[in-house]
Amino acid sequence: MKNKAPRSARETAVVVICAVLKQGKSLTDALSITEELEARERAFCHELCYGTLRWHDRLNGILKLLLKKTFKPKDLDITVLALVGLYQIIYLSTPDHAAVSETVNLCRNGKKSWAKGVLNGVLRNFLRNRESLEKTVDENLNLRTSHPNWLIQELTKNWGKKVIDILDANNQYPPMSIRVNQKKTSRSTYLKQLEGSGISAIENPFNSVGLTLDHSVNVDQLPDFWQGASSVQDGAAQLAATLLDIKDGQHILDVCAAPGGKTAHILEAAPSTVSLLAIDIDENRNQRVIENLQRLQLNADVMTVDGLEPNEWFDGKTFDRILLDAPCSATGVIRRHPDIKLLRKASDIPALIKLQHDLLNTIWPLLSKNGVLLYATCSILSSENSQQISAFMREHADSKEVKITAEWGQPCEHGQQILPGDNNMDGFYYACLTKI
Amino acid sequence: MAKLDILHFPDKRLRTKAVNIITIDDKLRRFIDDMYETMYDAPGIGLAATQVNFHKRLIVIDISEDKDEPLCLINPVITHKDGVEIMQEGCLSVPGFYENVERAEHITVNALNQQGEAFELTAEGLLAVCIQHEIDHLDGKLFVDYLSPLKRNRIRKKLIQMDKELAQQVKQPSSTL
Numbered sequence: 001m002k003n004k005a006p007r008s009a010r011e012t013a014v015v016v017i018c019a020v021l022k023q024g025k026s027l028t029d030a031l032s033i034t035e036e037l038e039a040r041e042r043a044f045c046h047e048l049c050y051g052t053l054r055w056h057d058r059l060n061g062i063l064k065l066l067l068k069k070t071f072k073p074k075d076l077d078i079t080v081l082a083l084v085g086l087y088q089i090i091y092l093s094t095p096d097h098a099a100v101s102e103t104v105n106l107c108r109n110g111k112k113s114w115a116k117g118v119l120n121g122v123l124r125n126f127l128r129n130r131e132s133l134e135k136t137v138d139e140n141l142n143l144r145t146s147h148p149n150w151l152i153q154e155l156t157k158n159w160g161k162k163v164i165d166i167l168d169a170n171n172q173y174p175p176m177s178i179r180v181n182q183k184k185t186s187r188s189t190y191l192k193q194l195e196g197s198g199i200s201a202i203e204n205p206f207n208s209v210g211l212t213l214d215h216s217v218n219v220d221q222l223p224d225f226w227q228g229a230s231s232v233q234d235g236a237a238q239l240a241a242t243l244l245d246i247k248d249g250q251h252i253l254d255v256c257a258a259p260g261g262k263t264a265h266i267l268e269a270a271p272s273t274v275s276l277l278a279i280d281i282d283e284n285r286n287q288r289v290i291e292n293l294q295r296l297q298l299n300a301d302v303m304t305v306d307g308l309e310p311n312e313w314f315d316g317k318t319f320d321r322i323l324l325d326a327p328c329s330a331t332g333v334i335r336r337h338p339d340i341k342l343l344r345k346a347s348d349i350p351a352l353i354k355l356q357h358d359l360l361n362t363i364w365p366l367l368s369k370n371g372v373l374l375y376a377t378c379s380i381l382s383s384e385n386s387q388q389i390s391a392f393m394r395e396h397a398d399s400k401e402v403k404i405t406a407e408w409g410q411p412c413e414h415g416q417q418i419l420p421g422d423n424n425m426d427g428f429y430y431a432c433l434t435k436i
Numbered sequence: 437m438a439k440l441d442i443l444h445f446p447d448k449r450l451r452t453k454a455v456n457i458i459t460i461d462d463k464l465r466r467f468i469d470d471m472y473e474t475m476y477d478a479p480g481i482g483l484a485a486t487q488v489n490f491h492k493r494l495i496v497i498d499i500s501e502d503k504d505e506p507l508c509l510i511n512p513v514i515t516h517k518d519g520v521e522i523m524q525e526g527c528l529s530v531p532g533f534y535e536n537v538e539r540a541e542h543i544t545v546n547a548l549n550q551q552g553e554a555f556e557l558t559a560e561g562l563l564a565v566c567i568q569h570e571i572d573h574l575d576g577k578l579f580v581d582y583l584s585p586l587k588r589n590r591i592r593k594k595l596i597q598m599d600k601e602l603a604q605q606v607k608q609p610s611s612t613l
Contacts, residue, residue: 001482001569001579002526002534003499003562 009041010084011106013048017080020053020339027053027339039218052080052087054146054171054338059083059090061143062133066122071115078115081106085123090134096127146171150346151331158382162419166380169421170334170341176216179233179261180209181296183268187211190230193223205423206408209268210238212424228296233261234336236378236418236428240323241265243374243404243430246274250320254278254300255307255363260289262325262376267298276300277319279307308362318368326356328379332420332427353383360392364399367435372402375431380419385429386412393433402432437466440474440488444599445530445578446592454484454491454574456511460552464494468508468550471496476503480528482566484573487529495570499562509547512571515556516544523565525579532598533591537582539568 007015012034019030027049034042052059063082064070071079085103088094094102100123107115126133138144142152145167156163178201180190187209194201199217204210212235219225219232240262246252248271257263257278267276280286283304290302305313329352334340360375367373377384390413393399401414408425409418415431443450457464467490475483475496485494497507519541526534543564545557559567569579580588 001480001566002478002528002531003481 006036008106009037009045010048010102012037012041012045013052013084014077014080014106016045016049017052017084018077021080021342022076024343026343027337047092048084048087050338051091052084053342055087055091056083056338056342057146057148058137058143059086059146061137061140062086062126063122065133065136066125067118075112075115078107078112078119081115082119082122085119086126089123089126100124100127141167147341148344148346151341151344154346154349154381155331158380159419165421166419166427169419171338172335172421174234174335174426175424176213177204177233177235177238178211178213178222178230179238179265179268180211180230181228181268182209183296183298184224184227184229190223197221197223204235204238206235206406207238207242209265210235226295231261231264231292231296233265234333234426234428235423236332236425237261238265239406239408239428239430240325240374240376241269243432244321244323244372246270246321249273250275251317251368252276252321253319253323253363253366255322255324255359256280256327257302257323257325258282258285258289260292262323263289263300264292264296264298266323267293267300268296278302279305279313281306307359310362310366314366318371319366320368320371322363322367322371322373323376324359324363324373325376326359326384328352328356328377328384329381330378332378332380332418332429334427335420336426349381349383353388356384356388357391360388361395364392364396364435369435371435373433373435375415375429375433377429378426379429380417380427382412385417385431386414389414389431389433398435399433400436402434404430404432437473438470439477440470442474442478442483442487442528443489445527445580445595447529449489450486450529450573450578451576452486452491453576454486454493457492457494457548460510460548460550465550468494468496472498472506475528478528481562482570483528484570486573486576493574495567495574497563497566497570499566508550509545509557509567509570510549510552512545512547512567512574514543514545514568514571516542518542519560521561521565523562525565525569527569527579529573530578530580530591530595532594533580535579535583535587537565537569537579539565543567 016030019025020027034045037045060083081103085099088099089096103123104116104120107113142149147167155166159166180187191201200214201211204212222230252266252274254263254276258280263278278289278300286302286304293300303313329344329349330337330340375389379385404416406416408423409416415429418425418428420427471483474488481499482497485492493511495509498505517540520538521541522536522538524534525537542560545567548554580591
């Protein structure tokens with residue numbers, strides 16, 4: 001016997017989205033099952049998953065208006081099927097009739113055939129009353145922007161009127177940015193190679209290695225990608241290596257290094273005389289660090305250890321440079337990970353703030369005198385960023401801020417903040433501290 | 437170990453009724469290993485001896501995600517059935533086609549293992565469906581027999597065409613080089 005037909009893109013999308021909504025899996029993890037799809041189907045499936053989750057609250061608001069009674073929790077797959085159908089009608093160029101029939105067809109067989117009629121009715125009713133339904137949900141900011149209320153409130157507290165721009169930027173498609181490996185080639189040479197393969201890109205104005213592609217491509221299409229010529233990395237994350245200002249022979253620590261994008265960038269930019277220790281608590285994610293370094297032909301010591309327990313791994317030789325890319329709310333990278341809007345809860349934030357605080361306190365003693373610690377997050381919440389650094393400096397008399405003077409982002413009381421979409425970059429925060 | 441050839445519907449040999457196995461020896465155990473290899477390679481979740489043109493009552497099954505729960509049933513007999521389960525089934529002898537088939541939801545089976553020891557097994561869900569599907573093979577039955585004659589004929593024609601094209605490719609391997 002053979003187990004069931006290979007799943008279609010739409011069917012797979014429903015399974016992926018249910019795994020996010022029900023089991024709280026991250027979208028990136030849940031998408032691993034799409035590897036069995038053929039390339040075009042996989043791309044369509046990714047579009048459906050990202051899009052439906054990006055607009056989940058708005059689509060769900062519309063669905064609620066269309067249903068007398070919402071579906072039972074055990075029929076989450078039917079709810080998701082309806083959302084995926086609505087997403088195609090509203091945001092994709094799928095012809096209306098195809099979106100309806102393909103959605104209905106997915107529950108034609110098996111135990112859920114009862115939902116056929118309801119789904120058909122829901123989608124057809126939407127087509128008939130589309131304008132007024134969309135208008136009704138858009139009167140509510142939470143539904144219009146598909147962001148949870150707690151996050152809108154938090155962002156309003158931090159950014160005032162800018163909040164609307166932030167919410168809209170979070171719903172944009174992110175660009176694909178890459179970093180050229182300067183140990184292998186130069187940006188201008190690589191740009192020519194890209195153009196030769198029909199890929200157009202523009203140079204990142206804030207460093208000498210970044211490129212932003214006009215359209216996303218599969219990494220296999222990037223020239224010499226597997227030989228280590230380039231890496232995928234957002235422009236904001238590409239700022240870390242420069243800020244660290246690494247010199248000959250320095251000893252560097254990269255805390256919470258996985259998946260190793262910044263680790264690799266540091267080594268590409270630094271003289272070959274430096275030594276780097278990259279640590280992360282997650283063994284599987286650390287595997288990615290090792291793979292990335294191998295692909296780029298770079299060397300570092302990689303250890304799977306807890307940053308909060310240095311007595312288990314610190315050999316007593318203090319570090320000249322430390323990058324602490326702290327675990328955070330990831331509220332700056334919602335455009336790349338729309339599932340954050342659904343998975344992150346207001347109650348997660350205090351625990352993250354405590355973890356960042358503990359990491360800063362634990363790692364600080366490992367920094368040499370006159371050494372530099374770069375604190376980074378992909379958060380846009382002041383409590384994880386400027387306020388965190390402010391509290392730290394109050395508790396550590398031997399710390400002094402090195403002001404970042406940059407053309408990107410905006411200065412905060414402490415550190416520099418990039419908001420999502422600023423210069424087409426992810427939301428990111430950097431603060432530079434030195435030990436006196 | 438060696439991979440075995442799987443017969444395709446509408447091959448008449450799939451209609452043979454298999455006979456009970458009398459002696460379970462190393463030769464048979466080697467054959468069982470070949471059946472596992474054939475099933476995992478296909479890939480499938482169950483294979484009956486009939487499908488590899490060996491007409492004795494023997495089936496191998498592994499429905500696990502990680503392919504680490506092999507199950508071998510020799511001379512299997514279903515002693516109890518109840519409930520109704522509709523599941524989409526496919527078959528290594530009917531490649532590329534998947535249709536809904538109605539079967540019992542719970543079953544109890546008596547069989548012998550590779551050492552010739554008797555055991556009883558109760559199964560439900562996918563495992564129950566798979567065991568029923570494979571025992572059907574031993575009786576010369578296929579899942580397409582449960583479909584309408586129209587559907588069955590459509591599948592028959594397509595598979596005859598497919599096997600013909602395959603045979604031609606094998607006959608002229610160098611023509612495209």
